[in-house]
Amino acid sequence: MNSASKPSTQPPAAAALAGLKVVEMGQLIAGPFCGKTLGEFGADVVKIEAPVSGDPLRNWRLLQDGTSVWWQVQSRNKRSVAIDLRAAEGQELARRLIAEADVLIENFRPGTLEGWGLGWDELREINPGLVMLRISGYGQTGPYRDLPGFGAIGEAMGGLRHLTGEPGRVPMRVGVSIGDTLAALHGTIGVLLALYHRKAHGGPGQVIDVALHEAVFNVMESLLPEYSAFGAVREAAGSALPGIAPSNAYRCADGYVLVAGNGDSIFRRLMEVVERPDLATAPDLQSNAGRVARVDELDAAIGAWTLPRTIDEVLRLLGAARVPAGRVYTAKDIHEDPHYRARDMILRQTTRDGHEVDVPGIVPKLSGTPGSVRSSAPRLGDDTDAVLREAGLTSEQISLLRSKGAIA
Template identity: 60%
Template structure:
């Protein structure tokens, strides 16, 4: 079946999360992705989190559909191989610290001379310009500088981590958007390539909704609010009789009336001061207390059943066991059968976004380290003898 990115070739120089996650998505929709890894060690992600037979199970989803080529980019030979590949690719993805590729003679100015149509996605902590560009920056730092970490947690307590590497993943998504826009520009406008400069902190900052306007107009600094959603009422997690929590989002005007009627507070449903969100938000603590008192009298299942019957948005708080056993996840193909590097069966995340006519797919499992080195180098005209010599010297 044809895919949207069939014929697009991507060279991945990134490691860990942001750059490789962007390439994962491109590969799922047809792009040919050649991933460059350091000889011997490979991408550090191979050793992150839980390992199976020495390789992270994370690797199975992050690197599916990719080819693995080992290459020491610190050597002149390794750098020359990159120059040989560049004319054959559409997109280069890298997430090194700014200046690293330039130090190797592989910066944008050099590479665009080799391939003027090249699109270069550069993901870094602070971007390619500005006073902080040379500082090391991981996703957690981007989350902090972008404003997210300040908002995470309970009022008056230390900020907490979201729980996943959201700064990296958001940057990857912005990177994919940039690549698609640049491909569209190259195809329909001027035919040339360009650089996409994605900063981790900016990708997080782009999610911060109305915070800037609130500060500039009202001098308001939004604060952490735990499980509630300040200014949008009611929307919170409420403890049920069995100790489990129900997330209830009754913040639409008509939804709020149905919710109050359901819990036996028809009087509040008819209160003019609660008719719209701005009025409800002034007394959010009171409304949360009313809903909380009702939830505490019923089990989670009974709460959700009653809310669903009245078309009030609500849900349980899932852990991964809930997700894996949920019929809706399965029906939507969000849990697919895959395999680890050694062929061990594993359940892996499905593919997003969902396209009706040209959906993404998994065509091959994540590669072993250097699995495709010989084939790729051979396609570049690098002889068996040279490859053997490079192997002995640790270049590949």
Template identity: 55%
Template sequence: MSGPLKGIRVIEIGTLIAAPFAARMMAEFGAEVIKIETPNGGDPLRKWRKLHEGTSLWWYLQSRNKKSVCVNLKSAEGADVIKRLAKDADVVIENMRPGALEKLGLGWDVLHAINPKLTMVRIFGYGQTGPYRDRPGFGAIGEAMGGIRYTTGDAEGLPARVGVSLGDSLASLHGVIGALMSLLRVKTGQGDGQVVDVSLVESVFNLMESLIPEYDLLGHVRERSGGALPGIAPSNMYRTEDGGFVVIAGNSDPIYKRLMQVIGRPDLADDPALAQNDGRVKQSAMLDAAIDAWTSHHSMDDVLATLERAEVPSGRIYSVADIVGDAHYQAREMLLDADLPGGASVKMPGIVPKLSETPGEVRWQGPTLGEHTHSVLESLGFDADEVARLRAEGAVQ
């Protein structure tokens, strides 16, 4: 292992997206991540979305650098394996329903007593407290109740979702941030481990900018606005002559002036009523029409080249084909080649963020179910006879 988290042991008791994505990021930066999977199929993500020879391509990405240990948590012997792992672990990341680990004898009080330095990251729909804590909660519900879906989509259309599991991923990032803050506290001798309580709803809500004070003080309800950025102008999506769409963000004062000059509207560039954002917002529809009148008479390549010369932020809307073919993605090592079981080679996303001295790395793709059970149990002091007995009793696989 190498990386800034070298020497950190993480136990992942999670499925699908939120907890596994958080653990994946820690694994990419050197943490030893031991993923606990249950018998009879393991993590359902193994069968989600597009499969290659029976295994999800998402699985290989989400579980890279992890060790798979297959344990029956409902058996006393299986629970004992987790307790022995917890003795030397730094972090447990889980996304079971509140109270589920407690029913298995693996709740915070039990694990904290075994290892006071342990940090437990608990990710669930509504968090560990409150009147909704026992409701089932997925990322889609977090996006709905966190406020982002209400503000997403065309003004006259239905609320829309982003095309990825945004709520889960945002919760994962908050989980990693919380884990690192807790680890810093422990490693600098400021105190023992603690619970990091992450709600999917709150993780989305945390991105909602000035939504609350605008409503509370001004009575303003932020609505859907299509490709525009309400209250900031001009910033929108515009048509090009060849049928494409370009995003242009001309919303700082000097950028706005350059944009108006380059589209042939010096009158708008020099209008004192439009010199600052609050004035431009009042006439955002007029500004969008002026920009669209220019972009719709030029090709995408011409629009982008002209705006780049004028130092106006702009970009085409990328499909996955655009991403894979993009020179900047390639130069930044955001498209890595991976080898799958059976010899197939496939591109996978690179690692974010980029650290200059201790960069992340991919050591292996997602493991087979229980691939590391024997080696991890051996490292905990189980001898061959004990491992055989646990397998025979169905405690491990």
């Protein structure tokens, strides 16, 4: 499957989550990203998809032979089982799989699983040790629980969209579905915490309730305490880092660079490089508070120095002075960057249709039990028969279910 040549892309001798059984009912981004992460570290992830249509992510953005290349990342290391969860026979199959699972991942609207007879009260009866991750727009409780919610809405309610973009302009998205991914990462943490509690303390299974907006709100730094203490409403600031100076994007002759000169000694070195020793030694600029008061002047001085120079020249001079700086990477820049490749962050996968495609590597990097890509993303229902046989069904039972349309 995986044609990458570096040893770290091969299955490790002992995966961190080897033996962990996961049933993934989620679709699109939030739930499946959690399943992807667990699968990369050895979990056996069985993904339940609707027959015929499957996960809508299969058809999102750019397609290769009818399948999204995004799918190749999001669903690697998973097995696809096509089950109609709206049919009674499909619901019984799901119970059968969940009864043997350690973890269930779902990101339907609250109440959906209960309507199928697959709510927590029913599932913990058949599997007391089950860890159930539930990701939704607003959580399983509260006055908004029944409202539909996507990642974009979570980003808005969590406070992120208000801060993204230029002052006075329409709020901007960050360019990727960050709300969904933040929820998935919080969900992954919750799963691992619950599994640790079950193993180390003999505790029962439990539900992890992750709301999209809460996952976003959790990374909003000083947003709320600043309002609570001072009545200050943080506003959009473009490319600058409000209250920290100097830290901004500066135009060069051929694009932009990001410069973070906000450490005291770093600031002094930066001012020497940009040929402003007067600012480097100014008494009121030796601390962040003083620099914030004169941030416009500092940004202008740095910008005047970068403007006639190329990005490469700016980065070379700032690097020599040990001032943190970097270019604004495009996909092309990432693909060609030697550091990405040296750290195995670009892997070449072979899809099940025979295509070669470069995909992101695995994070985090564990020294003893690193993650791996063991199998490429499945076609819809690729593993239905194999998984159901493992669950104890006979070939005749599987054929009957297929004839009824309960599986595909």
